[in-house]
Amino acid sequence: MKSEAALHPLGHHFHGPGDPGRPILRDTLLAQPMKILLVDDDELILEAVAWLLESQGHQVSLAASGDEALQLLLEGLSVELLILDQNMPGLSGVETLSRVREFLPELPIFVATGYRDEALAALVQGHSRTLLIHKPFRVPEFQKACEDLKHLGQGPLES
Numbered sequence: 470m471k472s473e474a475a476l477h478p479l480g481h482h483f484h485g486p487g488d489p490g491r492p493i494l495r496d497t498l499l500a501q502p503m504k505i506l507l508v509d510d511d512e513l514i515l516e517a518v519a520w521l522l523e524s525q526g527h528q529v530s531l532a533a534s535g536d537e538a539l540q541l542l543l544e545g546l547s548v549e550l551l552i553l554d555q556n557m558p559g560l561s562g563v564e565t566l567s568r569v570r571e572f573l574p575e576l577p578i579f580v581a582t583g584y585r586d587e588a589l590a591a592l593v594q595g596h597s598r599t600l601l602i603h604k605p606f607r608v609p610e611f612q613k614a615c616e617d618l619k620h621l622g623q624g625p626l627e628s
Contacts, residue, residue, distance in 0.1 A: 502526040504547060508538040509554035535560025539568055555582040563592050570596060577618055
């Protein structure tokens, strides 16, 4: 009996009744998993995006604010990619980005936003190893952002 695959809202296929709950990865993001710090004040978004990234083999740490992210990084959390929500209470994504650059100038950073904002795009472009990624994003958009870093010779993905 052929199993029907269902598409999860975040873009992942799952086995049908024959093997429920076991993810089938639609795309292989990278040859090797990354350690990622995901920062967002919305708990639902944190959980959903963490699930998306973990289902692709990445190890994800979570922070609910820019201040919490800074604390984790200053305490020695080792990551290969930082994903910052732009619109957060307290420190915004760009404000957190500026502070992170003071002690981790080479860390690749994605600033995630649900808005199209030319001023924000210009601010992000002013930082090396930093890209703007638009929410909501799925695996293909995340892959494209990683590839953009790779093609710029700026990311941890360069071989």
